[in-house]
Amino acid sequence: MRFICTADWHLRATRPQCRIDEDWILTQKNALNQIKKYSEKYDCNVYCVGDVFHANSDVTFEVQNLVIDFANELCTHGHCLGIIAGNHDLPFHNSENIKRSAIGVILEARNVHYILDCVNDESQEDISAPNFDEEVENKKFIFRHVLTFPNYKAVPFGVVDALTAKDLLEENKKAKWIFTGDYHRNFHYEKKGRHVINPGCLLRQASDFEDYQPVVYFVDTEKEIVKELPINDSLENMDTKYITVRNEREERISAFVESLSDSQVMTLDFVENVEKSLNSVDDEELKETIKELIYE
Numbered sequence: 001m002r003f004i005c006t007a008d009w010h011l012r013a014t015r016p017q018c019r020i021d022e023d024w025i026l027t028q029k030n031a032l033n034q035i036k037k038y039s040e041k042y043d044c045n046v047y048c049v050g051d052v053f054h055a056n057s058d059v060t061f062e063v064q065n066l067v068i069d070f071a072n073e074l075c076t077h078g079h080c081l082g083i084i085a086g087n088h089d090l091p092f093h094n095s096e097n098i099k100r101s102a103i104g105v106i107l108e109a110r111n112v113h114y115i116l117d118c119v120n121d122e123s124q125e126d127i128s129a130p131n132f133d134e135e136v137e138n139k140k141f142i143f144r145h146v147l148t149f150p151n152y153k154a155v156p157f158g159v160v161d162a163l164t165a166k167d168l169l170e171e172n173k174k175a176k177w178i179f180t181g182d183y184h185r186n187f188h189y190e191k192k193g194r195h196v197i198n199p200g201c202l203l204r205q206a207s208d209f210e211d212y213q214p215v216v217y218f219v220d221t222e223k224e225i226v227k228e229l230p231i232n233d234s235l236e237n238m239d240t241k242y243i244t245v246r247n248e249r250e251e252r253i254s255a256f257v258e259s260l261s262d263s264q265v266m267t268l269d270f271v272e273n274v275e276k277s278l279n280s281v282d283d284e285e286l287k288e289t290i291k292e293l294i295y296e
Contacts, residue, residue, distance in 0.1 A: 007181030012054035049181035050086025050145030059102035071111040082115035150187040165189035165196035
């Protein structure tokens with residue numbers, strides 16, 4: 001197989017808070033256009049390993065058409081767009097609801113397909129490409145939207161039952177190539193000729209991704225070629241003011257939480273304790289933030 005491997009597009013109508021793009025729809029379109037050019041250069045299909053959309057509530061017709069137009073353009077060059085549904089694509093993370101989702105709508109379009117439908121019948125026997133909550137089969141090629149870390153050092157503190165690339169290979173003894181989505185930083189793990197490839201997110205949509213270079217991968221499984229291909233996403237479109245404000249806000253919340261432990265007036269009612277402590281806080285913005293958090 002030869003294809004461009006990508007994942008976690010998180011296409012959406014609303015611009016993320018950490019971005020200042022003048023036209024967010026155009027930014028997303030330009031990113032997809034870069035993938036299209038790589039597809040033309042390497043003469044191959046494009047496979048997206050889940051989370052095509054960010055949230056069904058934030059998908060307009062214009063956002064859906066980003067994918068449909070992209071697929072149509074691939075088709076004019078003889079190439080196929082193959083996808084699987086990630087957790088963000090499915091209402092309540094359940095494939096039974098796919099007909100009521102944006103990804104279910106675009107899959108009805110002529111040129112948007114499941115990954116399995118982009119390969120010939122003979123090759124399908126060697127491939128497992130389930131949607132997020134569906135059972136994965138132990139086969140030579142696996143496309144799976146599952147949170148996978150490159151190693152245990154990358155696992156955030158407090159995360160239990162974390163899955164690493166090494167774990168995936170051990171769980172799927174028949175697999176030679178595993179392609180994953182959900183973890184938003186890219187990596188390529190290889191051990192004894194077996195591979196786990198995680199493309200990461202297509203665009204920076206979180207404030208702690210300033211140091212991240214979005215990529216996709218060109219993969220030729222027969223020749224065992226893996227090439228990391230950069231996606232241009234200018235840092236000028238990241239809002240550094242938002243990052244500073246976010247950090248300051250988190251520091252103020254942390255200081256307030258610490259002050260609760262020093263309070264001499266405590267009851268068994270947590271909300272009541274917080275409200276009493278807020279009476280001595282002069283920062284009105286912090287007051288509103290804390291109230292929103294506790295009442296949520």
